[in-house]
Amino acid sequence: MVVPDTLDLVENRRRMRAGELYYTFASDLVAERERCMAACRAFNLLSTGGEASRRERVEAWKTMVGDTTPLPPPVPTPEEDTILLNDYPVVEGQVKFDYGYNCKFGPQVYINNACTFLDILPITIGARTLIGPNCAFYGATHPLDPTLRDGTSGPEAGKPITIGPDCWFGGSVVVLPGVTIGRGVTVGAGSVVTRDVGDFVVVAGNPARVIRRLEVVVEGRAAVTSPVASNSGPSMCYITTVQPL
Ligand SMILES: CC(=O)SCCNC(=O)CCNC(=O)[C@H](O)C(C)(C)COP(=O)(O)OP(=O)(O)OC[C@H]1O[C@@H](n2cnc3c(N)ncnc32)[C@H](O)[C@@H]1OP(=O)(O)O
Numbered sequence: 001m002v003v004p005d006t007l008d009l010v011e012n013r014r015r016m017r018a019g020e021l022y023y024t025f026a027s028d029l030v031a032e033r034e035r036c037m038a039a040c041r042a043f044n045l046l047s048t049g050g051e052a053s054r055r056e057r058v059e060a061w062k063t064m065v066g067d068t069t070p071l072p073p074p075v076p077t078p079e080e081d082t083i084l085l086n087d088y089p090v091v092e093g094q095v096k097f098d099y100g101y102n103c104k105f106g107p108q109v110y111i112n113n114a115c116t117f118l119d120i121l122p123i124t125i126g127a128r129t130l131i132g133p134n135c136a137f138y139g140a141t142h143p144l145d146p147t148l149r150d151g152t153s154g155p156e157a158g159k160p161i162t163i164g165p166d167c168w169f170g171g172s173v174v175v176l177p178g179v180t181i182g183r184g185v186t187v188g189a190g191s192v193v194t195r196d197v198g199d200f201v202v203v204a205g206n207p208a209r210v211i212r213r214l215e216v217v218v219e220g221r222a223a224v225t226s227p228v229a230s231n232s233g234p235s236m237c238y239i240t241t242v243q244p245l
Contacts, residue, residue: 001025001152019121021143021155036100039064044094054082061088066101093133098140106165120158126165128236132189134172137161141177164199166236184214184238200240214240 003023016022016029023029043060046052052060055074062071075081089105093113097103102119106127116136117123123137142156143149159177167181170189175181181197188204188211197203202212218239 003153016120016158019157019159021157024120024140024156025152033098036064036097039100040096043091047091047095048093053078054085057091058085058088061091064095064097064100065103065105066099102139112171120156121160123161123163125163126167126183128165129163129167129169131169132171132173135169135175136173137175139177166238184216184240186212213243215243216240 003025007023007026009026009028012022012026013028039060043057043064046057046060055071058071062068072084075084087107089109089111091111095111095114096116098118098120100119102122103117104122104124106125106129108128109125110130112131112133112135114134115131116138118136118138118140120139123139125131139158139161140156141159143154148154161175161177162180163175164181164183164185166183167185167187169187170191172190173187174192176192176194179193179196181187181193182199182201184200185197186202187193187197187208188202190206191204191208192206193203194207197208197210200214200216201210202214203209204211216238218237220237
């Protein structure tokens with residue numbers, strides 16, 4: 001965990017943000033990950049404790065992902081407050097981020113237990129996307145040359161990951177650095193997504209391949225929406241047919 005004596009922290013951070021090789025054990029980055037680790041611990045305690053209110057969980061979530069926008073004031077009953085906070089992610093169990101503030105989640109995202117987000121660069125998850133247990137979004141990569149890689153003393157690089165709205169990830173999916181996934185995609189359990197995926201397909205396997213396509217016959221905003229969806233406006237409404245390959 002040593003970094004070069006001459007390391008310029010400003011230049012190191014510029015390189016990190018540019019997706020170039022940088023040193024992850026620079027003191028400022030270690031401090032940011034420790035902040036995030038503490039925030040994750042606090043969130044995970046609340047999330048698995050069973051007694052925290054929806055508002056307490058959302059506050060802990062916001063701390064973890066560095067969201068400083070104030071929540072709307074509480075309303076009289078816990079049930080109404082839950083509806084008011086409907087757009088914030090629902091997390092079932094534990095979650096792990098590196099920095100937290102690089103993760104941007106759309107409204108009404110669901111994250112099942114034990115998901116990992118290595119957010120060196122932005123990881124963006126679209127609205128209403130559902131993430132199964134043990135999924136991993138790996139936005140970090142290391143040199144293939146072992147001499148340059150050099151264990152904990154060597155440099156690494158980040159790549160962004162972008163997921164569209166209305167996707168569903170089965171359990172234990174791995175998404176590799178730099179991948180973009182479109183809208184309305186289903187990713188089968190246990191898949192490793194190594195390449196970009198277009199809209200409205202089902203992919204599965206390692207490496208993930210298209211196993212089905214959905215033809216979108218009609219697409220628009222839902223005319224009638226559930227009252228709990230009102231914070232973010234009407235949900236998307238699709239009429240699709242599943243096509244053979
Ligand atoms: C948000 C949450 O918490 S989710 C909770 C956890 N649930 C899950 O993880 C369930 C995830 N579901 C799956 O993986 C499903 O298999 C789906 C949705 C991807 C596909 O379902 P279907 O369209 O019904 O596919 P179907 O079962 O007909 O399989 C079609 C082909 O794809 C293959 N296939 C299906 N799923 C997978 C998979 N995960 N990995 C590899 N191959 C797969 C099948 O073997 C089959 O191949 P074949 O034609 O050679 O026999």
